[in-house]
Amino acid sequence: MARLNLVKALNLALLQEMERDEDVLVMGEDVGVDGGVFRVTEDLHRKFGSKRVIDSPLAEAAIIGAGVGMALYGLKPVCEIQFSGFAFQCFHQIENHAARYRMRSQGRFGVSMVIRMPYGGGVRALEHHSESEEQFYAHIPGLKMVIPSGPRNARALLVSAIRDPDPVIFFEHKGLYHAAKEDVPDEIETLPIGRAQVVREGGDLTLIAYGGMLRLAREAAETLAEEDGAQADVIDLLTISPLDRATLVASVQKTGRVVVVHEAPRSFGPGAEIAASIMDGAFLSLEAPVARVTSWDVPFPGFAREKASVPDLARVLAAARETLAF
Amino acid sequence: MPRTILEPRFQVEYLSILDSDGNLDTSLEPDLSADELRRLYRGMLLGRRLDERMIRLQRQGRIGTFAPIKGQEASQVGAVVTLRPSDWMVPSFRETAAMLWRGWPIEKLLLFFAGYLEGGQPAPGQNDLPVTIPVATQLPHAVGLAYAAQYRGDDAVVMAFCGDGATSEGDFHEALNFAGVWHVPAVFVVQNNQWAISVPLKKQTHARTLAQKALAYGLPGLQVDGNDVLAVYAACREAVARARAGDGPTLIECVTYRLGMHTTADDPTKYRAAEEVEAWERKDPLTRFVTYLQKKSLLDEGVTEAVDAEIAAAVQRFEAFGAADPLTMFDHAYAARPAHLEAQRTALAERLSNGGPAPTGDTVEPASPPMRGQRTSRR
Numbered sequence: 001m002a003r004l005n006l007v008k009a010l011n012l013a014l015l016q017e018m019e020r021d022e023d024v025l026v027m028g029e030d031v032g033v034d035g036g037v038f039r040v041t042e043d044l045h046r047k048f049g050s051k052r053v054i055d056s057p058l059a060e061a062a063i064i065g066a067g068v069g070m071a072l073y074g075l076k077p078v079c080e081i082q083f084s085g086f087a088f089q090c091f092h093q094i095e096n097h098a099a100r101y102r103m104r105s106q107g108r109f110g111v112s113m114v115i116r117m118p119y120g121g122g123v124r125a126l127e128h129h130s131e132s133e134e135q136f137y138a139h140i141p142g143l144k145m146v147i148p149s150g151p152r153n154a155r156a157l158l159v160s161a162i163r164d165p166d167p168v169i170f171f172e173h174k175g176l177y178h179a180a181k182e183d184v185p186d187e188i189e190t191l192p193i194g195r196a197q198v199v200r201e202g203g204d205l206t207l208i209a210y211g212g213m214l215r216l217a218r219e220a221a222e223t224l225a226e227e228d229g230a231q232a233d234v235i236d237l238l239t240i241s242p243l244d245r246a247t248l249v250a251s252v253q254k255t256g257r258v259v260v261v262h263e264a265p266r267s268f269g270p271g272a273e274i275a276a277s278i279m280d281g282a283f284l285s286l287e288a289p290v291a292r293v294t295s296w297d298v299p300f301p302g303f304a305r306e307k308a309s310v311p312d313l314a315r316v317l318a319a320a321r322e323t324l325a326f
Numbered sequence: 327m328p329r330t331i332l333e334p335r336f337q338v339e340y341l342s343i344l345d346s347d348g349n350l351d352t353s354l355e356p357d358l359s360a361d362e363l364r365r366l367y368r369g370m371l372l373g374r375r376l377d378e379r380m381i382r383l384q385r386q387g388r389i390g391t392f393a394p395i396k397g398q399e400a401s402q403v404g405a406v407v408t409l410r411p412s413d414w415m416v417p418s419f420r421e422t423a424a425m426l427w428r429g430w431p432i433e434k435l436l437l438f439f440a441g442y443l444e445g446g447q448p449a450p451g452q453n454d455l456p457v458t459i460p461v462a463t464q465l466p467h468a469v470g471l472a473y474a475a476q477y478r479g480d481d482a483v484v485m486a487f488c489g490d491g492a493t494s495e496g497d498f499h500e501a502l503n504f505a506g507v508w509h510v511p512a513v514f515v516v517q518n519n520q521w522a523i524s525v526p527l528k529k530q531t532h533a534r535t536l537a538q539k540a541l542a543y544g545l546p547g548l549q550v551d552g553n554d555v556l557a558v559y560a561a562c563r564e565a566v567a568r569a570r571a572g573d574g575p576t577l578i579e580c581v582t583y584r585l586g587m588h589t590t591a592d593d594p595t596k597y598r599a600a601e602e603v604e605a606w607e608r609k610d611p612l613t614r615f616v617t618y619l620q621k622k623s624l625l626d627e628g629v630t631e632a633v634d635a636e637i638a639a640a641v642q643r644f645e646a647f648g649a650a651d652p653l654t655m656f657d658h659a660y661a662a663r664p665a666h667l668e669a670q671r672t673a674l675a676e677r678l679s680n681g682g683p684a685p686t687g688d689t690v691e692p693a694s695p696p697m698r699g700q701r702t703s704r705r
Contacts, residue, residue: 025477051477057507062466062500069470072455075477077470093497096460097467104456106447107658141659165661194664242664 003181006172009151010040010116013158014078016188018048024162025070027054028063028080028116037082038118038177060090064115068097071113076162084117084171085128091136098167099142113168114161119147120173120212120263121310124303129174131300132263134211135270137169138241144193145240147171149214151182153238156191164193173212196244198251202231205320206251208274209261210237213311217261220316230324240270248274249281256287257323261311266294288326291319338537341561342551346609348617356560363624366407366555370399370612372633373423376432377586379637380422380439384590388645392439393420394586397553398517400611401580402487403427404558405515408566409485414453414475416468416486418461420517424487428454432640433647442650443658453482462492465501465514472510472575483569485513485562491522493536499543502577506543511569513562514540514577517552519584524597540577552580553611556618583609652678 004012018024026041026048032055035042045053056063060081067077081087087094094115101109121130138145146161146168148154154172161168199214200221209217214236221232233251237244252258258278260271275290293311301309343354358366377396383389395402402424406415415428422435429452438445438457446456458464468486475482492498493516505512516536520527533539540547548565550557558580565576583606587594594603619625656663656671663671 057500057503059496059500059503061463061497062469062504065463065466065497065501066470066473066504069467069472070474070477071470072467073471073474073478075474092460092463093466096463097458102661103658104443104446105658106443108448108450109455110661144660242666245666 001183001185004151004155004184005178005181006148006151006154006176007038007040007178009155009182009184010158010172011042011044012184013155013162014041014044015047017159017162018044018052020188021076023074024076024078025052025054026078026080027056027067029056029058029082031055031080036080038174040116040172041080060086061093064090064093064098067113067115068093068101068111071111071167072101072109076112076114078114078116078162081115081117083129084119084133085131087117087133094137094143094167094169095140099140102166103142110165111167112165114158114170115167116170116172118174118177119171120175121300121303121306122175122212125174127300127302130303130306132295134169134171134240135264135268138243138270138273142166144168144242145171146193146238147173147211147240148238149211149236150176150180152184152189153191153197153236155184156189157193157238159188160190160193163190168193171211175212191238194239194242194244196238196247197236198233198247199236200232200234202233203254204230204257205232205324206235206248206255206258207232207261207316207320208235208237208248208258210240211263213261213263216311216313216316219313220320223313223317224320224324228321228324230320232320243273243277245277245281248278252278252282253285256285257326258286258288259291259293259316259319259323261293261316263295263310265297266292267297269294288323291323293319336538336541338535338541338547338549340549340551341557342554343556343560344554344614344618345551346553346614348614350618354560356556356563358559360622360624363619363622364626366403366559367615367619367625368629368633369403369407369423369427370555370615371630372426372636373399373403374612375630375633376426376435376637377422379641380436381586381590383436383641384439389436389439390441391589391591393589394584395420395422397583397585397606397610398519399423400555400615401515401517401552401558401582404555405485405487405513405562405578405580407559408562409483412453413482413566414455414468414471414484416455416464416471416484417457418464418487418489418492419457419459420489421457421487425454428452430454432637433644436641436644437647440644442647444647462488462495462497462501464488465492465497466504468512468514469501469504469508469510472505472512472569473508476510481570483511483513483566485515485566487515487517489522490516490518490520490527490530490536491525492516493539494530499539502540502543502545502575505575506545509574511572512575513565513569514575515562516577516579517582518579519582521584521588521594521598523588523592526598535579537577537579545575545577547577547579549579549581552582553609553614555611555615582611585610
């Protein structure tokens, strides 16, 4: 057991999976000697050499495209895109190929690869270094989309992602990299992809969040308990796609009231699919419209105005109180 | 300070062995056995005859849109013949002759172009990727495959195909760059057929050759007469041997010509002159090879009839293929079906069992949508 932040926990997952399985490779810009710009791959190069920890040329499409080729051969590449804002230069390789080879080849080939990307704002960074784009990947059939919320589940989910037979987009919130440390066991842990966790139980309201927004949902739940006497279920999605609808529906059948929090812009975002799924599965239990607290539908406004766009505690509380009073 | 020359001026070699008039450079003639020469011819002829048959099948509505290969048989067959079965072949979408040589059954290709994904499923152990449609995007996959082969210590070589239009795509350049930096066992075969749909080569690039694009990435680039199967063979054999020996990747530009349309949804008379096509018809890769074989008394009687019979039997097998079961669309989206797909599959199954629409596989649309960039006009 060790107290690790998110960076160190992810590094542990990579280290242990690479020790376990020679087919696991790490590839990306600056992931080798430099250990990645956020140090997630630190020291792997020294331990496994430049054939397994590949400092690639600066070209996102070929990083993912070559990763697809490696996966078709049977290797398990873990590709890092330095910031999720740059992934549009490989989006076609993800959508056209990583997600589709299993279907196109009718099961002859699979693309067992992980595409890691730092996402999210609140770190006083420039445009393309602060956005949340999970909705693009969650919409693509054939992909899985995972976003951990803390060191321990990040480590376990990354191990699961590496072992998954299908391509997994793995988002890491930049604001969490050096935030809280958690106890992370030395032995390898996994978590099932496609399963959400109820991390706090209450009967009055369901708060749904993931990644960098989970902390906000938990804080809101504690405040509501203290100030309003209302108890909330807090659900950590962990996997955006495939969405764990059963866990969401079970909670809403109990509470009847829902607030979804995400950092991605609102329109056509994960909150919309979550709301629709809840209507499908728990319509007669609903006591209020499903509320969404999200960033506004504007391109990244610059970090001087970022706090006015990314959800904060006050907005989550306001939405929760409106929902409770409806 | 004076300006200094960092590198010598580059040169690009052009290789031609058997020209369109049947003249042979015997000093360069590859050492192929009589049987190998017969097989080469049969492979090219099968590509040509199937292409012609497929156009008729498309016009009859029995298959959908496809990209004919007429004129490019030599640059396909001459290339893949240098591979071992255990090597990898990465096609784009106009490699019918190459795919046939690599063992794709004719009926599978027909199924693929009739809209059945079953037709894109390589056989177990067959090291071929399925058809890739987005231009040039398959080239990085070839680099990854080659890297993986090298990583595992296998001596496999990867051969990837693309067209002249693909050399304008970013993925082409990224793939060549990665291949050079990683020194992978890959051979990139550019089928320069002069036209990317309606855009001629001179609007595609200001470079004198496509082969020279390799030089910027530190790999050898060679231009060959792509209608000369002996030249394509000789160049690819050398490149494959170099790759297998660990001496890195090569780019080979096959100068050829698309004698037909871009796809069956295209009308090339809109953008190119009949005289140009006629000039290239005189350089037909099959014509000159027939002359070559005749001189060697290697042209067998009845080979065309045998090829046609093979095609006819395959067309029958294709048409005997059952209707597409709609429910199988849920089988290969993921290795294991997630809950939401299970639910969607159940919904469709219920609809089908409650008198919903019949399975659609037996009603191939008479005219299928065009491929990328095509007008929708149909004949």
